[in-house]
Amino acid sequence: MPFAVFRLAVIAIMASAVLAPIGLIVYQSFLDAPFFAPRVHFSLDAYEFVLDDEDFWEALRTSIIVATGMTAISVPLGVVLAFLMARTDVPGKSFLEPLVLVPIFMSAVVLAFGYVVALGPVGIVSTFVKDILGTVPWNIYSVASITIIAGLTHVPHVYLYTAAALRNVGTDLEEAARTTGASPWRVALTVSLPMVTPAVLYAAVLVFFLGFELFGLPLVLGDPKGILVLATYLYKLTNKLGVPSYQLMAVVVVAIILIAIPLVGLQRWLLKSANRYVSIRGKAAKRAPLRLGALRWPAFALILTWFMVSVGIPVIGIAIRSVVTTWGEGVHLSEVLTLAHYRDLVDYPNAINAIVNTILIGVVGGALSVACYTAVALAMHRWNSGWTRLADYLIMIPRAMPGLVAGLAMLWLFLFIKPLAPFRATLFSVWVAYTTVWLAYGTRLVAGTMLQIGTELEEAGRSVGASQGRVARDVTLPLVKSGMLAAWLLIFLIFVREYSTGIYLLGPGTEIIGSLMVSLWGTGAIDLVSALAVINILIISAGLALALRLGVRLHG
Amino acid sequence: MADLVIENLKLRYGALDILKGVSLSVEKGQIVALLGPSGSGKTTLLRCVAGLEEPFAGKISIAGKPFFDGAAGLNLAPEERGLGLVFQSYALWPHKTVFENVAYPLKLRKVSGADVKSRVARALESIGIGHLGERYPHQLSGGQQQRVALARALVYEPPVILLDEPLSNLDAKLREEARVWLRQLISDLGLSALCVTHDQVEAMAMADRILLLNGGVVEQQGTPEEMYAKPVSLFAAEFMGANTRLPGIAKVGPGGAAILDIGGETLSGIACGPLADGGKSAGVIRLERIRVADGPGPNRLKMTLAAEMYLGERYELLFKRGDLQVRTFSTTKLAGGDHWLEFPAPSLWVCALEG
Numbered sequence: 001m002p003f004a005v006f007r008l009a010v011i012a013i014m015a016s017a018v019l020a021p022i023g024l025i026v027y028q029s030f031l032d033a034p035f036f037a038p039r040v041h042f043s044l045d046a047y048e049f050v051l052d053d054e055d056f057w058e059a060l061r062t063s064i065i066v067a068t069g070m071t072a073i074s075v076p077l078g079v080v081l082a083f084l085m086a087r088t089d090v091p092g093k094s095f096l097e098p099l100v101l102v103p104i105f106m107s108a109v110v111l112a113f114g115y116v117v118a119l120g121p122v123g124i125v126s127t128f129v130k131d132i133l134g135t136v137p138w139n140i141y142s143v144a145s146i147t148i149i150a151g152l153t154h155v156p157h158v159y160l161y162t163a164a165a166l167r168n169v170g171t172d173l174e175e176a177a178r179t180t181g182a183s184p185w186r187v188a189l190t191v192s193l194p195m196v197t198p199a200v201l202y203a204a205v206l207v208f209f210l211g212f213e214l215f216g217l218p219l220v221l222g223d224p225k226g227i228l229v230l231a232t233y234l235y236k237l238t239n240k241l242g243v244p245s246y247q248l249m250a251v252v253v254v255a256i257i258l259i260a261i262p263l264v265g266l267q268r269w270l271l272k273s274a275n276r277y278v279s280i281r282g283k284a285a286k287r288a289p290l291r292l293g294a295l296r297w298p299a300f301a302l303i304l305t306w307f308m309v310s311v312g313i314p315v316i317g318i319a320i321r322s323v324v325t326t327w328g329e330g331v332h333l334s335e336v337l338t339l340a341h342y343r344d345l346v347d348y349p350n351a352i353n354a355i356v357n358t359i360l361i362g363v364v365g366g367a368l369s370v371a372c373y374t375a376v377a378l379a380m381h382r383w384n385s386g387w388t389r390l391a392d393y394l395i396m397i398p399r400a401m402p403g404l405v406a407g408l409a410m411l412w413l414f415l416f417i418k419p420l421a422p423f424r425a426t427l428f429s430v431w432v433a434y435t436t437v438w439l440a441y442g443t444r445l446v447a448g449t450m451l452q453i454g455t456e457l458e459e460a461g462r463s464v465g466a467s468q469g470r471v472a473r474d475v476t477l478p479l480v481k482s483g484m485l486a487a488w489l490l491i492f493l494i495f496v497r498e499y500s501t502g503i504y505l506l507g508p509g510t511e512i513i514g515s516l517m518v519s520l521w522g523t524g525a526i527d528l529v530s531a532l533a534v535i536n537i538l539i540i541s542a543g544l545a546l547a548l549r550l551g552v553r554l555h556g
Numbered sequence: 557m558a559d560l561v562i563e564n565l566k567l568r569y570g571a572l573d574i575l576k577g578v579s580l581s582v583e584k585g586q587i588v589a590l591l592g593p594s595g596s597g598k599t600t601l602l603r604c605v606a607g608l609e610e611p612f613a614g615k616i617s618i619a620g621k622p623f624f625d626g627a628a629g630l631n632l633a634p635e636e637r638g639l640g641l642v643f644q645s646y647a648l649w650p651h652k653t654v655f656e657n658v659a660y661p662l663k664l665r666k667v668s669g670a671d672v673k674s675r676v677a678r679a680l681e682s683i684g685i686g687h688l689g690e691r692y693p694h695q696l697s698g699g700q701q702q703r704v705a706l707a708r709a710l711v712y713e714p715p716v717i718l719l720d721e722p723l724s725n726l727d728a729k730l731r732e733e734a735r736v737w738l739r740q741l742i743s744d745l746g747l748s749a750l751c752v753t754h755d756q757v758e759a760m761a762m763a764d765r766i767l768l769l770n771g772g773v774v775e776q777q778g779t780p781e782e783m784y785a786k787p788v789s790l791f792a793a794e795f796m797g798a799n800t801r802l803p804g805i806a807k808v809g810p811g812g813a814a815i816l817d818i819g820g821e822t823l824s825g826i827a828c829g830p831l832a833d834g835g836k837s838a839g840v841i842r843l844e845r846i847r848v849a850d851g852p853g854p855n856r857l858k859m860t861l862a863a864e865m866y867l868g869e870r871y872e873l874l875f876k877r878g879d880l881q882v883r884t885f886s887t888t889k890l891a892g893g894d895h896w897l898e899f900p901a902p903s904l905w906v907c908a909l910e911g
Contacts, residue, residue, distance in 0.1 A: 456647035459608050462634035463641035464661035464708060470635075474660070478651045 003468035010379035011391045017436050018397045021409030022257070024416055029250035036415060046247035056252070059233035066147045066218070066229060067211025073151025075204050078158020079193075081303060085159070086166040087188065089289040090299045098548055100303070101160070103153045103310055105540055107497045109216035109517055110533045114314020115140055115149060116220060117321040117530065122328050124317050130329070141225045146218050152310035154210060158203040165199035166192060184290050202270040209263040212256065213402040215500045220521065230256055231404050235503070246412070253405045260400035268396070315537060322530035341531040351528060354511035355535060357427055358496055361434065361512065362539070365427070366492040369435040370484055373442035373491075378472055381450050382458070399440045403501035406437045411504045425509045433501050442491055449483025450476060486552040493543045496536065513539075559584045559748040560716050565604060565614035566626075567597075574600050575611065576772040582716065587742055587749045589763035591756060591795070596769040598752045599644075602718050605750060606641045607634035619715055635664075640709030640717040644724060646701045648693035654680070654704050655689035661712045679711040680704075683741065699730050706738075710745070717742070719751040723758060735761050756796050760784065768792055789829045790907035793840040800846065800882050802899075806837035806906055814906035818880065823855050825904030836909040845903035846884040848873075849896040856898045857882075861890060 028035050032043040050056050081100060084090045103111075118125045119140045126136045139145065169192055177187045215231040223232060234252045237245060292299055321327060324336040345351045376395070380388045398406060410433035414424035423429055435442075453476060461471035499514025506515045513536045520529050560582040567575040574597045582588045590598040603609040604624070605616055613626035618639070623632045648657050655676055662672045680686045683703045693701060702722065709717055722738065723731045739762045742749050753759050759766050760780035767777045768791075776783065776792040787793035794801070802823070807815040814827040816839045825839060849856055859875035859882060871889060875882045875897060882897060 454645065454647065456643045456645050457649055459606075459634070460641070460643060460647035460649070460708075461660075462608070463606050463637075463639065465635045465638065465664045465712070466660075467633070467635050470664065475649055479649075 003472070006469065007379040007383065008387070010375050011387060011394075014376055014391065014439070015394050017432070018394050018439070020417075021406065021413050021436070022397060022401070024412050025250050025253050025257075025405075025409050028246055028412065029254045031247050031250075034246040035412070046251045050248055050251040050255070055228060055233060056255075059228040059230050060255075062143060062218075062222075062227060063212050063214075063229040065143060066150060066214060067208050069144075069147035070151035070154055070211050071204055071208045073148060074154040074158050074207050075200065077152075077306065078155045078203065079162050079200055081155060081159045081306070082162035082166055083188065083192075084292075084299050084303065086163045087192070087290050088292050088299065089296065090292060090303070091296055092300060096300075096303055098544070099307055101156050102307070102544070104156045105493050105497055105544060106153070106311060106315075107216070107499055107514055107533075107536060107540075108153070108214070109220060109499050109514060109521075110318065110536055111149070111153060111311070111314045112217045112220035113517070113521065113526075113529060113533055114316075114318040115145075117327075117526075118313050118317025124320055124327060125313065127327075127329050127331075141221055141227075143222070143227055146214075146221050146227070149221070149310070150211065150214055150217055152306065154207045155306065155310070157207055157210070158200070161199045161203040161206075162196055165196035169195050188290070198270060198273050202267060205263060205267050205270060209260065209267070212259055212263075215402065215404050216518070219518065230259075231402055231500075234408075235404065249408065253401070253408065256402060256405060257400050264396055264400050318530050318533045318537075321526070322534045341527040344528060345531055345535075348528065350508075350511050350516060351532060353509075354513045354516040354532070357430075357511055358513040358536070359539065361427060361431060362492040362496040362543075365431040365434060366488055366495050368431065369438065369442060369491055369495075370446065370488045372435055373439070373446045373487065374477075374480075374484060376439070376443045377447040377450055378476065381447070381472075381476065382455070395440045395443055398436050398438075401437070403437050403498060404503060407433050407501040407504045410436070424505075425507050427510060430502050430505050430510050430512060433505060434495055434498060437498075437501050438491065438494060441494075442487065445487040445490060446480065446484060449480045449487075452483075453479050486547075486550075489543060489547045489550070489552050493540060493547070496539050496543065558582065559586075559619055560605065560750065561615070561617050562601075562605070563615040565601065565611050565616065567600060567604060567609060567611040574772055575604070577614070578769070578772070578774055580767050580774070580777065582748050582750055584748055585743070585746050586764045587739070587751060587762055589759035589766045590750065590752045590769060591759040591766050592754065592769035592775075593795075594754060595771075597772045598754075598769050599720055601769070602720055602750060602752045605716075606639055606718055607632060607637050638712070638714055640712070640714035642702075642705045642709050642717070642719045642722050644721040646693075646705035646725070648701055648704055648708075650693055652692075653689065654685070654691050654693070654696070657693070657704060658708045658711050661708065665712060675711060676707075679707045683707055698726050699734065702726065702734065706741075710747075716748045716750065719749060721752055721754070723753075724755075731758075738762065760796075768795060770795075787828055787840075787905060790838060790840065790909070793828055793905050793907060797842045798844075798883075799840050799842055800884070802839035802841070802880065802882070803909075804837055804839060806831045806833065806835050806908065808833045816904070816906050818857070819878070821857060823857070823899050823904060824901045825899075825906045826902065828905035828907040831906060831908050837906055838909050839899070840905045840907060841899055841903055843884050845900060846882065847898040847900070848884070848886055848890065849898040851896055853896070853898065855901055855904070856896045858894055859897055860894050861892050864890065 029046055030042050030044070031040045032045050033040045085093060085097065085100065117123055119138065120126060121136065130136050174187050174191055177191045178184070182190065212230060214229055218227065218229040218232050219235065222228065228236065230252065234249055237249050237252060322341055323338060324333065325338045325340065326336055380391055401409065410429055411424070414420045414429050457479070458471050458475055461475045466474060497514070498512070499518055502510065502512040502515035503518055506512070506519060513532055517529050517532050558581040562578060562580050564577045564579055565575050566577050578597070578601055580588065590601060592598045600609055604611050607623065610631055611624065611626060614624070615622065615626070616624040622630055623637055624630060652660065658676045658679055659672050662675060667675065677686065680689060683706060685700055685703050685707070688696065688700060693704070696704065702725070723734050726734055735758060751762060763780060765777065766780055766783045768775045768783065770791050776788050783792070784796050787796065793799065802816065802818060804816040804818040807817055808831055809815045809824070814825050814831055816823045816825055816837060823839060828840070831837065852858070857877065859877045859880070861873060862876040863874040865872045871886045873884050873886055873890060875884070875895065884897065
């Protein structure tokens with residue numbers, strides 16, 4: 001039974017990649033010193049310290065406020081956006097559709113830098129507004145602005161699930177309501193919307209959950225004013241005691257995971273109840289879009305405004321900042337233009353390494369990751385057994401770890417397991433961390449395309465004499481080739497965007513644009529950071545353009 | 557000698573019993589049709605033979621070789637059975653050409669390159685699609701796809717070929733042609749075949765024997781003639797052919813003859829299955845057996861012509877009397893009003909109604 005061996009081997013490898021880091025974290029949280037210290041004892045001191053720490057509770061409170069607030073902003077906006085795009089004749093749909101998803105693929109730190117550069121106290125937009133009003137009517141360094149920006153940038157998550165659900169509501173169900181005398185708007189409110197409620201709820205829980213993972217935004221916009229959320233509290237904890245306080249960090253990670261687990265569980269449960277609605281969906285036929293009439297252009301303006309605020313302003317801001325020597329009040333753009341920052345990058349070997357490494361990890365690492373995800377998906381494909389359910393839960397575990405935490409766990413793992421130690425300062429450690437963090441997402445991408453293959457095509461292979469392994473090689477894999485290619489592109493985009501996972505692994509040989517920017521921002525090297533951010537945006541744009549060109553769906 | 561033998565096969569999904577002990581045998585060179593309504597378990601039974609479903613009890617063997625034995629814990633994988641299976645959807649691999657589709661089973665069997673070429677060519681030639689080898693499945697019509705699926709299942713000369721609703725994806729005209737062609741091909745090649753269908757006409761036309769399944773058990777089996785002329789239950793009587801049902805009360809007459817009492821008038825017929833004297837019953841008769849008579853007589857009822865439909869080669873007539881409705885055929889147009897209908901006793905089955 002060689003295929004059964006393959007299945008169990010894949011699941012065993014995956015299980016160890018998932019369980020080892022989390023196990024190490026839990027173990028570390030019960031020690032009184034770093035696990036590699038000469039004399040360590042089991043103790044609850046670390047828990048006592050963290051739970052007694054005022055800052056921890058303050059950070060938790062802020063995290064809850066931000067997560068709640070951003071959910072309250074992104075859900076209504078996302079639903080409206082989804083309804084406009086999926087059901088109405090809003091102009092420029094084909095142009096808006098990929099645009100709506102762009103925030104998903106933007107690095108949160110890049111956007112955060114962009115907001116500081118554009119809307120900060122002496123930002124490019126701020127100084128312009130100050131010239132007119134005499135004052136800047138907003139404060140970018142506040143919980144409110146973190147919440148609003150996070151809310152706006154998470155609109156696509158809600159949009160994706162709601163729009164997909166709306167498209168699945170059978171036309172006949174809506175037409176039936178029309179024939180009984182309901183107006184189109186009434187149908188939307190009383191038939192379509194209730195039917196997509198499970199999807200909206202799911203998205204709401206997802207956004208709330210992502211609120212606890214926020215790192216780049218609160219680090220850049222909150223830290224200068226001492227505003228901490230859980231992830232930034234963890235980050236700041238590194239040197240709290242002057243010595244590496246691994247046990248304290250481990251406790252915070254345990255806290256974050258304990259918050260995440262019920263939320264991930266809730267998502268799973270909602271997804272199941274959402275599937276209940278699938279069985280009652282009617283026939284999908286082409287439907288005529290609702291006519292917005294006079295509201296057409298206001299609707300278009302709404303979408304465009306949202307896009308400009310959440311992506312346009314920060315990206316333009318950072319792009320301008322990358323080509324000026326300095327910025328402040330009374331500075332004229334034409335006098336300060338320069339390309340020096342980009343030239344400086346060349347003299348800064350870390351930056352060049354970071355660019356090369358980022359592309360390498362996106363292209364080569366992405367391909368290897370997709371190969372891993374394919375192996376996992378293949379091992380679980382059409383296999384009805386307790387092992388699949390177990391593996392299904394295992395895959396979800398890294399979802400409960402924010403990238404920052406996963407990176408930390410990987411660092412410890414490479415320190416803890418001696419044979420792995422030589423790889424710690426290489427891209428391999430970063431790749432392992434990335435692959436683990438995105439395991440659930442990547443596996444679902446590939447598994448989704450595998451499920452689209454008719455069962456009979458594989459059964460036909462078995463019936464003419466091919467073993468399971470042969471069927472996987474000769475039928476399943478060739479048929480998901482294009483799906484794997486699409487997955488590669490999406491994983492590339494995500495790996496290039498990633499910044500938090502690499503932070504603890506950052507060192508000579510493991511520089512990544514994202515984590516290098518975070519570390520440079522701390523030193524105030526804003527010129528280099530803005531140039532790097534623009535390069536990051538350019539790489540992502542190239543990937544997005546290629547994806548659109550190839551007709552890859554930008555979501556799983 | 558029996559080629560395929562199935563003994564007391566049982567299968568369940570969760571708490572749902574799909575097959576409740578099915579036995580059958582297919583003799584060498586025979587075509588056996590598995591007939592039944594949807595949900596009767598016929599496709600599941602076929603998939604059990606192919607090894608794609610796992611029963612929990614019973615036995616399956618082919619030419620004396622056991623494939624499945626619930627008691628011994630034996631269950632050969634589909635690829636170890638060497639049977640030919642034609643899927644309802646044809647399941648042609650979209651990424652392989654017609655030639656590659658048909659050649660794949662031979663490659664698995666390590667047939668040499670030159671042999672593969674000649675055998676695939678022969679297989680395609682024998683079913684009349686020799687010129688289509690380089691095409692991809694999506695470039696073929698439904699009928700051509702069906703032939704490729706058949707060629708793929710036949711090319712390695714399996715002892716038994718399994719067909720799952722082989723004609724259901726073809727349009728009506730093509731289906732009748734394909735039926736004749738398929739029957740001819742299977743008997744020319746001397747194959748044994750097990751064929752799932754929900755269409756009783758198709759089953760009768762193609763099969764040497766029919767196995768009628770109902771709710772996971774075999775309701776009746778026999779030659780098409782037996783199935784049509786000698787049903788053993790109400791279900792079997794009504795599943796075959798086009799029928800009219802006459803509700804009434806059964807009376808068991810002398811010598812086992814059955815009498816159907818319809819509101820005081822009586823018709824004599826043949827008992828179909830066990831009958832209780834005075835029990836609720838139904839008379840079932842094939843539409844073509846009912847005769848429009850010229851006047852009163854034994855086994856005749858007076859009914860009013862309610863509707864008449866012209867079908868081309870004949871008329872379909874609907875007669876009514878109170879709640880009673882009777883459909884029948886006539887070659888000539890009938891005047892409206894009352895007529896006498898005769899229900900010949902040897903063709904009228906009297907079956908007990910359950911509940």
